[in-house]
Amino acid sequence: MSKFKKKTKADTNIPTSALPDIIFMLLFFFMVTTVLREQTILVEQKIPQATQLQKIQKKTLISYLYIGKPKNTSLYGSEPRLQANDVLINTSDLVLWVNQQKDNLSEAERDQIWISLKADRDVKMGPISDIQFELREADARKLMYASVNKVEN
Amino acid sequence: MASKRGRMAQEVNAGSMADIAFLLLIFFLVTTTIASDKGIMNILPPKQDPNQPPPEVELNERNIFNILINANDDLLIEGEFRNDLNGLSDEIKRFILNFGNPDEDAIALFNSLPPSLKGLADQSPESSDHPMSGGAVISIKTNRGTSYETYLEVLDLVKKAYFEIYGERVGLTGEEYRTLSGQTPAEKELMDRGKENIPMAISIAEPDKTGS
Numbered sequence: 501m502s503k504f505k506k507k508t509k510a511d512t513n514i515p516t517s518a519l520p521d522i523i524f525m526l527l528f529f530f531m532v533t534t535v536l537r538e539q540t541i542l543v544e545q546k547i548p549q550a551t552q553l554q555k556i557q558k559k560t561l562i563s564y565l566y567i568g569k570p571k572n573t574s575l576y577g578s579e580p581r582l583q584a585n586d587v588l589i590n591t592s593d594l595v596l597w598v599n600q601q602k603d604n605l606s607e608a609e610r611d612q613i614w615i616s617l618k619a620d621r622d623v624k625m626g627p628i629s630d631i632q633f634e635l636r637e638a639d640a641r642k643l644m645y646a647s648v649n650k651v652e653n
Numbered sequence: 654m655a656s657k658r659g660r661m662a663q664e665v666n667a668g669s670m671a672d673i674a675f676l677l678l679i680f681f682l683v684t685t686t687i688a689s690d691k692g693i694m695n696i697l698p699p700k701q702d703p704n705q706p707p708p709e710v711e712l713n714e715r716n717i718f719n720i721l722i723n724a725n726d727d728l729l730i731e732g733e734f735r736n737d738l739n740g741l742s743d744e745i746k747r748f749i750l751n752f753g754n755p756d757e758d759a760i761a762l763f764n765s766l767p768p769s770l771k772g773l774a775d776q777s778p779e780s781s782d783h784p785m786s787g788g789a790v791i792s793i794k795t796n797r798g799t800s801y802e803t804y805l806e807v808l809d810l811v812k813k814a815y816f817e818i819y820g821e822r823v824g825l826t827g828e829e830y831r832t833l834s835g836q837t838p839a840e841k842e843l844m845d846r847g848k849e850n851i852p853m854a855i856s857i858a859e860p861d862k863t864g865s
Contacts, residue, residue, distance in 0.1 A: 523674040530681035626797035
């Protein structure tokens with residue numbers, strides 16, 4: 501009998517001395533993967549869904565364009581607007597913007613620039629095709645329609 | 654006396670270390686947005702020279718798979734009104750792989766296809782001539798009032814048809830082919846072999862201005 505009693509008396513404490521290390525490991529993971537957003541998005545962004553998504557391996561080559569209805573409709577109206585960096589721009593300024601983005605890249609990568617078009621799903625094709633026309637003018641012909649993976653229902 | 658004091662302050666109290674780390678962890682958890690750089694890739698055509706008229710490309714009507722989307726998001730596919738997109742991807746696959754009027758190179762291409770794709774390859778004279786360059790083109794024409802979502806949905810299905818063909822040629826599923834990164838020589842070789850002689854011919858026409 502005494503043998504059983506001994507067993508129940510066994511130490512039930514979980515050693516917690518390694519807990520800070522585990523937490524630190526998680527912390528470092530999130531610190532490394534975090535991309536702090538340096539831009540405030542001024543337009544609505546409901547990214548459309550699609551299935552045939554591909555990934556660009558080199559993220560430095562990507563420049564982002566946002567298009568959608570402005571969030572602040574009293575200031576910017578309700579028509580879809582284009583946002584580049586931190587400001588709303590007109591489609592006619594797009595060539596200039598593309599050239600600025602190209603200047604940020606190194607000489608060899610300049611013609612490999614990808615434009616990621618983050619368009620709201622309620623935008624019509626009119627503004628989109630205007631953007632495509634300007635991008636052709638600016639010779640930035642690699643375009644990616646940003647979309648999220650479709651959830652099969 | 655001095656030696657005693659020194660021994661006492663030897664250890665730092667590390668009990669609250671976990672709490673501090675937790676606090677930081679929660680901060681980063683909340684602020685993290687795992688950036689998703691995924692999307693449908695598209696290469697735009699080169700810009701037009703205003704002094705030069707666009708080159709006239711002679712293409713037979715049967716070599717073009719017409720997809721029209723109007724301002725109400727109604728679809729007209731090969732002259733036929735559609736309500737939904739069911740089965741469109743398979744139709745496009747059949748259209749691309751049709752060998753209606755093959756030349757010698759196209760016959761060589763046909764013989765190199767795996768049996769599963771040969772089964773899909775008809776020889777209907779009304780459909781496209783061959784899958785090679787200048788043989789089969791998918792044309793998507795929208796209106797300025799077409800919604801971006803519908804356009805992307807159609808483009809998605811066209812891409813799907815191509816990726817499935819490419820994948821099948823190298824013994825992968827369309828999904829596996831699509832996620833190849835091309836970073837290792839082996840993957841690059843697979844990618845090149847998949848799309849060899851079957852270029853992705855998707856033509857996106859300038860949208861109509863009427864009814865927007």
